[in-house]
Amino acid sequence: MKKLNIEDIEKIFKRPLISLVSEACSIHQKEFPHGKIQASSLLSIKTGGCPENCTYxxxxxxxxxGVSKSSLLTKDEVIQAALKAKEMGANRFCMGAAWREIRDGVEFDQVCELVSAVSNLNLEVCCTLGMLTGTQARKLKSAGLDFYNHNIDTSPEFYDKIVQTRTYSDRLETLLRVRQANLKICTGGILGMGESDHDRMSFIQQIVNMETIPESITINMLVRTKGTPLENVAPIDPLDIVRTIATIRILAPRSMIRLSAGRTSLSSEAQFLCFISGANSIFLGDKLLTSPNPDFSEDQQLLEKCGLSFSQVNENESHDL
Ligand code: SF4
Incomplete structure (x- = not known):
């Protein structure tokens, strides 16, 4: 597919919001006609103490x-959490570890065991473990991993204001290794970190210009945490989130778009607009790694009011990209 330049993205992103959302909504209805929202659950399997300096x-x-460091959870702990997530209606279980990269050895082998154990519960499995080598990606795939999450966070131009301990190309290279191992990609970024419209367009450009458009695109809203350099950044206007999601839906018609961290800062109306504009996946459970997330019952009520429902396993994902 032709690589898009920033002007191509701008022509869509800068349209009047009403016409942008209307087109995104028609595309979304055509590709995902059944009003389903895919539900995932995210568990922190190793929390805190990460050597990277991501300012968010x-x-x-x-x-x-105030987040304390913990060691890798046991297989029993993870299985219990996965069963609970399944009971709530999640069909994908994501495990996140606060590592710069996963090192070969005992911990990597343990993570492979966790992946197999969750996969055996008939759940899709996703991991986010930092940078990976090609061999590790292939081993995770053999263990039963379906998706690997590795966010590009923002635009290449804004990236070094947000993280200094690794480069944008480090992220892209890991994603390439993930793709070469035939894993599905989940990637995306965080809105509301002080980025400009240009950064948002450039971030979208990076995603839609990947060799194969990621199957899962994750859109987070910054959760301003006390003690981090971004704790006092001005909150983003929810309509800017809607604009970003609508643009992505037009350019990546068949990808799942996941409204991820920061949903507690969005009103029901704002979340509804995000769903209309193409978001069709959320995380369930009251915690996302260390950040708050809406209660399950709140989400059930919201979906019901919107005329949406949770999808069954893979119901939304019959598309070949
Ligand atoms: S976002 Fe991930 S890599 Fe960055 S500091 Fe947090 S846990 Fe570490």
Whole structure:
């Protein structure tokens, strides 16, 4: 597919919101006609003490946020959490570890065991473990991993204001290794970190210009955490989130778009607009790693009011991208 330049993105992103949302909604209805929202659950399997300095993250060892460091959860703990998530209606279980990269050895082997154990529960499995080598990606795939999450966070131009301990190309290279191992990609970023419209367009450009458009695109809203450098950044206008999601839906018609961290800061009306504009996946459970997330019953009520319902396993994902 032709690579899009920033002007191509701008022509869509800068349209009057009403016409942008209306087109995104028609595309969304055509590709996902059944009003289903895919539900995932995210568990922190190793929390805190991360050597990276991502300025948005409460788990970075560089900031004093009150998050304490823990070691890798046991298989029993993870299985219990996965069963609970399944009972709630999640069909994908994501495991996140606060590592710069996963090292070969005991912990990597344990993570492979966790992946197999969750996969055996008939759940789709996703992991986010930091940077990966090609061999590790292939081993995770053999263990039963379906998706690997690795966010590009923002635009290449804004990236070094947000993270200094790794580069944008480090992120892209890991994503390439993930794709070469035939894993599905989940990637995206965080809105509301002080980025400009240009950064949002450039972030979208990076995603839609990947060799294969990611199957899962995750849109987070910054959760401003005390102790992090971004704790006082001005909140984003929810309509800017809607604009970003609508643009992505037009350019990535068949991908799942996940409204992720920061949903507690959005009103029901704002979340409804995000669903109309193409978001069709959320995380369930009252915690997302270390950040708050709406209660399950709140989400059930919201979906019901919107005329939406949770999808069964893979119901929304019959598309080949
Ligand atoms: S976002 Fe991930 S890599 Fe960055 S500090 Fe937090 S846990 Fe570490």
């Amino acid at each position: 993250c409460p788990q970075s060892a560089h900031y004093n946020t």
